[in-house]
Amino acid sequence: MKTTTDFKERASGRPTEAQSGAAEWLRNRLGTSPLEEIAAEKTVPRHRHSLWYYFGGMTLFLFSIQVVTGILLLLYYRPSAEEAFESVQFIMTDVSFGWLVRSLHSWSANLMIAVLFVHMFSVFFLKAYRRPRELTWVTGVLLLFISLGFGFSGYLLPWNKLAFFATRVGTEIPRVFPFFGDFMMRFLRGGDEVTGATLTRFFGFHVAILPALTTLILGVHLWLVQCHGMSRPPGPGYENGKTMKFWPNFLLRDIMGWLFALGLLAALAAIFPWELGEKADPFASAPAGIRPEWFFLFSFETLKLLPAHLWFMEGETLGVLAFAVGAAFWLLVPFLDKRAARGLPSRAFTAIGLLVLIYIIVMTAIGFLA
Amino acid sequence: MNSVKQDVRDEMERMNKTTRRSFLDYLLGTSVGAVVVSICYPVLSFLTPPRVAESADLTVVAGKVKDIPPNSGRIFKFGSRAALLVRTPAGEIRAFSATCTHLDCTVQYRDDLRGIWCACHDGHYDLQGRNVSGPPPRPLEQFKVNVRGDEIVVSRG
Numbered sequence: 044m045k046t047t048t049d050f051k052e053r054a055s056g057r058p059t060e061a062q063s064g065a066a067e068w069l070r071n072r073l074g075t076s077p078l079e080e081i082a083a084e085k086t087v088p089r090h091r092h093s094l095w096y097y098f099g100g101m102t103l104f105l106f107s108i109q110v111v112t113g114i115l116l117l118l119y120y121r122p123s124a125e126e127a128f129e130s131v132q133f134i135m136t137d138v139s140f141g142w143l144v145r146s147l148h149s150w151s152a153n154l155m156i157a158v159l160f161v162h163m164f165s166v167f168f169l170k171a172y173r174r175p176r177e178l179t180w181v182t183g184v185l186l187l188f189i190s191l192g193f194g195f196s197g198y199l200l201p202w203n204k205l206a207f208f209a210t211r212v213g214t215e216i217p218r219v220f221p222f223f224g225d226f227m228m229r230f231l232r233g234g235d236e237v238t239g240a241t242l243t244r245f246f247g248f249h250v251a252i253l254p255a256l257t258t259l260i261l262g263v264h265l266w267l268v269q270c271h272g273m274s275r276p277p278g279p280g281y282e283n284g285k286t287m288k289f290w291p292n293f294l295l296r297d298i299m300g301w302l303f304a305l306g307l308l309a310a311l312a313a314i315f316p317w318e319l320g321e322k323a324d325p326f327a328s329a330p331a332g333i334r335p336e337w338f339f340l341f342s343f344e345t346l347k348l349l350p351a352h353l354w355f356m357e358g359e360t361l362g363v364l365a366f367a368v369g370a371a372f373w374l375l376v377p378f379l380d381k382r383a384a385r386g387l388p389s390r391a392f393t394a395i396g397l398l399v400l401i402y403i404i405v406m407t408a409i410g411f412l413a
Numbered sequence: 414m415n416s417v418k419q420d421v422r423d424e425m426e427r428m429n430k431t432t433r434r435s436f437l438d439y440l441l442g443t444s445v446g447a448v449v450v451s452i453c454y455p456v457l458s459f460l461t462p463p464r465v466a467e468s469a470d471l472t473v474v475a476g477k478v479k480d481i482p483p484n485s486g487r488i489f490k491f492g493s494r495a496a497l498l499v500r501t502p503a504g505e506i507r508a509f510s511a512t513c514t515h516l517d518c519t520v521q522y523r524d525d526l527r528g529i530w531c532a533c534h535d536g537h538y539d540l541q542g543r544n545v546s547g548p549p550p551r552p553l554e555q556f557k558v559n560v561r562g563d564e565i566v567v568s569r570g
Contacts, residue, residue: 115459137465139458302448 081269085289088275093287095165096273097300102162104301105155106261108308109193112148113250120200122246124239127202128322135319146312152194154308156338159190167376167396170383171274177377179271182264184374189257194336196249202242207323209335210245211237212343219360220367238325277386340410341403342366373399468492470570475508477563486522486529491567495519496556498565501540502527508567509542510554520553529553 121130134141172180199210217227233240335343349358382389475489475498484502488495495511511519518533529538536547543552559566
């Protein structure tokens with residue numbers, strides 16, 4: 044008879060005897076009731092653009108894959124110029140499933156940046172940064188910068204030729220800034236040149252400093268998302284009042300997406316294992332076709348296209364300064380878009396966002412085809 | 414009487430019947446289990462370090478004869494591990510693995526005891542590398558020693 048009772052209880056939505064025992068035991072000790080209440084009350088708006096709400100969680104999921112695979116790689120990786128390349132080679136060829144773990148780490152990193160861009164632009168176009176979510180946007184853009192830092196520092200760690208020269212170019216860029224440019228370059232390189240000292244330093248950034256910053260800022264970001272809930276976009280068509288319960292309806296859909304992402308990642312890692320290339324040689328000339336990772340391609344391509352001299356300064360200096368101003372503008376968007384703050388449509392910012400998006404796509408495409 | 418039997422049979426069938434929900438629960442449970450296993454298996458395999466193949470044959474120059482007086486010993490690097498070069502009071506040169514067979518400590522030569530001694534758990538070996546007292550369960554592995562001119566050449570295999 045037990046089966047039927049269980050079934051009836053489950054069907055009626057009441058916890059079964061076994062469930063309530065274990066759950067109650069934990070609840071009494073962990074004090075999770077407030078969390079359960081938050082989960083029970085949390086809702087997600089439903090409208091024709093609800094799909095975009097899933098990309099934040101997807102970014103978080105891919106980030107957690109980075110954490111797990113990154114910790115695994117740490118067990119075998121050696122951060123020195125003499126051993127880095129060989130240790131990655133060892134991971135790829137000798138360690139059981141080493142090729143899988145490293146390929147997952149690389150693929151998931153790239154997918155995470157891609158999904159992060161989708162998340163950011165969807166938030167931008169749906170004006171979710173407007174009052175009272177300005178700081179959610181600011182922390183989000185900071186997380187984007189940190190992710191790019193993760194990408195840049197992680198790229199060097201296998202110590203291969205391509206990464207070596209990409210890092211020489213990348214760490215040369217801050218030099219164009221007046222006054223503190225030289226200091227920044229030396230700070231990044233751990234000296235005047237890209238050497239083993241740079242590798243060790245980048246390793247420190249990649250596994251200690253950036254993760255610590257991420258924990259802090261991601262914590263604030265997620266806390267703010269909890270505080271303010273999901274933003275319903277302004278304008279007609281969105282004020283329908285329809286919602287979906289976060290638990291279980293939204294979260295289960297989230298998990299379906301994560302499962303799909305996991306499958307995609309495994310397939311990519313298995314079919315296209317990440318290449319290792321040739322070991323870096325500081326005394327060899329740069330090979331042809333040198334270029335950074337795809338998410339830096341648009342800025343790389345811009346710097347390539349700028350003439351040597353523009354007005355009164357060097358083209359490169361002007362380009363880098365323009366990117367710095369652009370980044371600052373992007374960070375401060377919620378404070379500059381006064382119309383969205385009042386809940387009015389702000390076509391100007393939509394247009395700016397579109398221009399930025401088109402610019403990034405076109406320049407990245409040129410970079411790929413060049 | 415027959416209808417009561419029929420009722421009981423029906424009731425028993427109803428209880429044993431696989432409902433659509435329990436079937437879906439079963440499918441969901443097994444797929445979740447499969448996903449968990451397909452993640453845990455590679456992770457656990459990754460955590461197990463691969464064996465680094467070491468050549469069975471190894472030849473190393475352990476030092477010079479004049480550097481090792483009778484009744485003394487010294488540690489030298491033999492492949493990836495430490496080995497012990499011993500010159501007996503009689504002047505004969507021998508080489509052993511320096512890894513204590515008890516718990517992997519590195520042994521040393523004791524000129525006062527005229528034997529090999531492990532400091533970790535007071536294990537004693539004689540000049541043939543035989544475990545003579547204390548906890549070591551097996552003798553030390555002995556290597557071949559050749560003297561070429563002034564050089565002491567130790568080899569295995």
